[in-house]
Amino acid sequence: MTDEVSRNERIKEASDYLRGTLAEGLREEITGAIVEDDQQLVKFHGMYLQDDRDLRSERSRKKMEKAFAFMIRVRIPGGVLSPAQWLALDQVARDYGNGGMRLTTRQTVQLHGIIKSNLKATLKRIDAALLNSIAACGDVNRNVMCGANPDQSQAYAAAIELARAVSDHLTPRTPAYREIWLDGERIAGGEDEVVEPIYGKTYLPRKFKIVVTVPPSNDVDVFAHDLGYIAILDDKGSVTGWNVTAGGGMGMTHGEPDTYPRTADVMGFCETKDAVAIAEAVVTVQRDWGNRLNRKHARLKYTIEDRGLDAFRAEVVRRAGVQLSPPQPFTFTSTGDRYGWSDGANGRSHLTLYVENGRLLDRAGAQQMSALRQIAQNHDGDFRITPNQNLIVANIPAERRTEIHWIAQEAGLLAPWSGLRRNSMACVALPTCGLALAESERYLPDLMTALDEKLAAHGLTAADIVIRMTGCPNGCARPYLAEIGLVGKGPGRYNLYLGAAYDGSRMNKLYAEDLEHGALVAALDPIFAAYAAERQKGERFGDFTIRAGFVAATGNGRDFHANVGNQTRRAAR
Ligand code: HEM
Ligand code: SF4
16 A cells, blocks of 8 residues: 555546535537546536446447446435435436436436436526535545334424434535536635635545434434434433434445445444534534545544544544534334325325335336426425335325325335335436446346345245345445445456344355356355245344354354354355
């Protein structure tokens, strides 16, 4: 390792608060791409330059430029959209994108396939809907999540209020976004001291992710994030304050044991009035202590592993000027969504829909974009994207229940029976993600069909088992917190992880490497058989795989990779 700062640090430093040469690059008509340094900067504006990897070889044969297009990720704190905002995103997806919307595992919407010449028009429409994409990607605090489970509306109101306050406080202040995308005027002179009081010129060493949740639901996967707030409720259901978690993160690199996913530690308890100050202090400690030499060691999880939680907590408390008291007890029951109808306040109801891998499209036989547009056109409640890539139509008056139910059913948006499908997530991967080593979103449904056949044979169709797949080890669908985790290793090959806790509190452990479709099904079938035959009452699949000796329980942080192969029992094949 060198002691020079990484290339991205130099790009940020020289970027004049995220401007770079983006404005000029947009005017350059000879290519659908932008120059390399700007490709890093554009992430801070919520965009990735991508190309359609399905078309790469054909275009290269024809000596054509790659099929470049941009992905735009909108910033939507807590995943809450008004019907007007839903309709605006639906319209831009059809006018400028690939016609569909991707609901993400962090409660945002991604629009894919937007060509460079349409970027400004798209962002102006998004702005007109009172939304933006600033800091949806990049080395900054990204979309702040908020548990979407619709019960306990009083506590939910406190949680979404905190999520929005933290999000507003940590949004970059640079006027670059407005200047470049919305034709804003550049305000002359004197910016340096005032532009980014929290981030400074070089922003954070790496991405930063914050969530807020209300137990018993851990739908946000609080332990997977850099900073988290867990609501503590009194016996009337009011929020008395928040347990603060720090140092979670999923990404790692195959074959590099110095990189690892990590679950966050509970740092202490704070009152609501101090929560934003704590967030700012956590962010500035990471700004100053985080590793800027090696991007693979730059997340807060490594800062905490290297410096120790006690030193980190002491510095946060010192900077925030508030106290953290000992954490208070809480219980999580699951990371999943509660599908179907539930009752809200004022006689209104919520309907949680199932969106396979978050991908909304008008397909033959399942016109999902059209169905949701129809629902939105007459809706006076809101839409909430869940952390499991699903969608809640919230606050539906009694008289619209039947109609909305019927529209959702026709479009295939009601939850299936399969316990595996109900608890599944896959990242985007191919063809748009440049980092994908294997398929994910396009393959998981087929794998689940094969696994469902085996589960049915063992009488386990309805068993809730959390399964998550990603096309590479970066972990965008949080696979290391799934009872069955599948991580792409190469084309058609996956590493299989088992043994995570159903409530999201413990990661899984590597069970077998480099499995292709047939081998995956063959590896899991006997474990399903054993689960059907030997499980104890109420025992979850992840816990069972440990008790029955298929994998050892994983440790945290550096220990994630320890004890691999430490099995007392292999599946009989
Ligand atoms: C080093 C780590 C990571 C890198 C380099 C990375 C990069 C990317 C890229 C390039 C995409 C765009 C894919 C596409 O839409 O074509 C993406 C999607 C996404 N990533 Fe990551 N990612 C990383 C880790 C994570 C982690 C740990 C999480 C969540 C805990 C996450 C959350 C997401 C989400 C929500 C999406 C949107 C699509 C989806 O829901 O699957 N990412 N990421
Ligand atoms: S996990 Fe890997 S393949 Fe999947 S979207 Fe994230 S970066 Fe791409």
